[in-house]
Amino acid sequence: MIEHCFPYLKLRRRYDCHPLTALWLASFTAMAWLFLRLESPVWQRLREERQRWYPHLAGKAPSVGDPLRIALQSLWLLVFRPWPQARRRTAPQWARRVGQSNQRLWSRIGAFLTELPQHASESKAMHEGAQWRRNLDTRQKHWLDFTCAAVGLVLVVVCITQPFNYVSQLVYVILLWAVAMVIRRMPGRFPTLLLIMLSIIVSCRYLWWRYTATLNWDSPLDLACGVLLLIAETYSWLVLLLGYIQTCWPLNRPPAQLPRDTRLWPTVDLLIPTYNEDLSIVRSTVYAALGIDWPHDKLRISILDDGKREEFRLFAEQAGVNYITRNDNKHAKAGNLNQALKQLDGELVAIFDCDHVPVRSFLQLTVGWFLRDPKLALVQTPHHFLSPDPFERNLDTFRQRPNEGELFYGLVQDGNDMWNAAFFCGSCAVLRRSAIDEIGGFAVETVTEDAHTALRLHRKGWNSAYVRIPQAAGLATESLSAHIGQRIRWARGMAQIFRTDNPLLGKGLTIFQRICYANAMLHFLAGLPRLVFLTAPLAFLLMHAYIIYAPALMIMLYVIPHMVHASLTNSRMQGEHRLTFWGEVYETVLAWYIARPTTVALFNPKKGKFNVTAKGGLMTEDQFDWGIARPYLVLAVLNIAGLFFAVWRLFYGPANEIGTTLVSSLWVIYNLLIVGAAVAIAAEVRQVRETHRVQAKLPAAIRLQNGRFYPCLLVDYSDGGTGVQLDVELSLPIGERVFLMMQRGEREFLFSGIVSRSHKNFIGIALNELTAQQKIDYVQCTFSRADAWLNWNEDFAPDRPLHSFIDVLRLGATGYYRLYQYLPAWTRTLTRPFVRLLAWLISYVPRFAKASPLSPTSRSECAP
């Protein structure tokens, strides 16, 4: 009894409390027993459920502050109650009715808007109008178009240049925003054009206002900073506009049908250039190429080996493909291709990088266009990656979100195709031999020889095409530094082409082709403008320079519509291919690194030392890439300094600057979070396996040694093995021999393998002992299936701009947390006291009780 009321010994022995602590707690318990009648049934019930009512004390060792915690929690529970689900008070009748009729109204409006395009295209008035226009003669048509264009232009100019005061501007932007939100609901291409129009008007208006009303000519510092920012903003405005023109009407070119008579099909040379890559990577490509559906005598496969390796020659002989090599290694890949073409004479040339595995239907889907258009020189298909790129791997978003290259291969090239400006990307493409000969072979002067070759083809009047069905898959760059190295090379190459063979000048290109090429090159000049944006608000906070010489409220009224319309329109056009605001993150990651090479290449195209050596290879452990992350950290530190200055200015600065300070600090916080996202990406995650596994859902079967055959689902495959999921648990021992049956079309193949993993229904099979023919069959059953890469997007959620924005901001916060985790130990010993203090304070915070399984607040399955 004494033990029960005064549990001093229990506290000492079982919980190993300090004698004073135990005394303190024991006396509190004794007082409670004395005064509170703890033996009554009510208190008994409470004490039985104390894990539930006091969850923060549940697993904790008793400590001095416990009585206070208990008191606070009890007070909290007495005063507040969690909102019971089942007994939520229903809204009053009138509110519900208003809500319902509102919903009905909006769903009707939504349905009306969704069907509007279809109604419009079917309506008689539209048809009559179109007919009337067709019946006009050419002169009248020109006059009509001219008048409409003139009127439209006048209205647009008025919209852009009319200065407004606060109220008028507010009303104006709200109206435009409302119009945009309504147009958004309508499906189809024409509403997209309307949205583009609105966004152009708003953005042009913003830029006009900036040029005319926000430069402070009196102070040289203000002027210098302001002009710098203005140049950067003009750059992004230009890229926005050109981007709209480039992608406003994606062509969605379908594959062209080949004639039934295979004698009319052209001969194709399939080239696989390689330099220092491993044979195991090239093997899959060659095996898949052997399985391409094309008449055997019209397809010649060649390995172009710049490394002159004997094992490649043996492999080529064994597989039955051509092996071409050369004496020197001049001009890298372009030189390799040019030299090989001297020995080949196929009408078409298909080029694959050594790790891009083609699908069996590649030629069937691309060659048709060459037969249909005699002036066609190039058909390009997307570069699809079956392994995660550094962004996806470090952020763990593989196959849940579109990746970085998806925008280019899903939308930009498609838009380029509309203007006959789709360009060569170095791999997964088919070119016409006579066209290559006409321009004198592949271009060797720049580092991005593929875009330069396409530019020359276009100048000579050849056409190009883009079929947006993924027909090959390769490996993405291994690490962030390798990725950045690759982008630096592309950026330098594009800047070199801009200087030496400027698409805006010279003959042979249509105006739209010039725009598309110029935009592709301008895209890579984004380094400096992005750096300017990331440091712009610091000009005011650190140096008190008015970079935007306008009241804070006016800035908000101009900037916010500009951003909102741009993201609405981009979400509409690009939503499937890139989530909103992720472009900012990608640009920030690359900004510092491409700023210098592009500037150097712009001034002196021949100069410039070669890239950062890629680390490459297997990432063996989680690590933070300090080298790569240094620029981001510098930017983060600068911005944090800006924040401190902002706080100081809020307290000690003049009162009329508070608005500007607040706006600047909001901008700084936004910059910090974007840089934080870049920091998150620099925290490299280790790669577990060497060969990349592709997730799939294919029907298969396994046969055991005793002759029993079980159907299963193939859930992943890779070069060395597969993983299958059965309907029953077989408990196979590791090392047992099994046979895997897979099919390709109507044919079935049996592969002999060994069980490497076995867990419940899941079995991993290692396929290491296949003969050469079996390896060919295996690649053709898995990597080179015609539908292998078509369902890559099935798990993508649709783009929602606001959610995506919040996601990016949240990612920024986690970036800093990851940085903290990787900091050296001494910094953590510095911050540990603060973290501990914070945790101790939080332990006093009362919280709601967990819902019990039988209380009315929880939803119970079994009704009493």
Next chain:
Amino acid sequence: MTSLSMRGVRGGVGTTSLMAALGYALESLGERVLLIDMSPENLLSLHFNLRDSGKSGWARAMLDDQDWYKQAWGLTPTLHILPYGRLSAQESMSIEQQLIHDPQIWARRQASLAANYDWLLFDLPQRLPGHAAIGPCLLPIQVAEADAACHVLLLQQAGSNPVLVNRYDPGSQLQRDLLLIWRQYYATRLLPLTVHADEAMREALAFKQPVGQYAPESLAAQDALSLATWCLARRREMA
């Protein structure tokens, strides 16, 4: 009511086991099925563990002047089986003579059964043409194995009945090549599915159960289910 028959291109290709599996699969898809054993070997009922299997049957009843329709057994309310009966070689020959003499016997019997069953499945013997005269048959399937003997026999017979490949082993080069050839030559006749060589089929007979019951997770059971689905699809097409 649809009638389906299976007959081997040559003897011993596994027709009876396949028939038992198909009957079980069709019943599991909700059809009312009657399995009729037309083969003097009388092994179909062994697949279903009939206690009295071997003695009674429709042929036995015909010889003993009893009602043929009273010889059926109900395995489940929707799966019935009509065994052949145990007959000596001469008795089978006399039944053969009767059936040759009056080829419409089974046509009439089918008509009388039409109302009570969705499927009548006939397991035909490889020889004995008289026993093969079962009246109107929507799906007269021929069962073959992908080997040289069946290849030659198919060429010789030159018929137009659908052909089903049984005991297919994808590890055998010969079987794969033959199947490729057949898919080209008999494109209209060859069924789009094959039944794979699964030890579960043999073990099922040893257990005296249809394979769908003995090893429902095996590939053989799945193939039988695919075959049943194909039959249902064909019935809908031809209706």
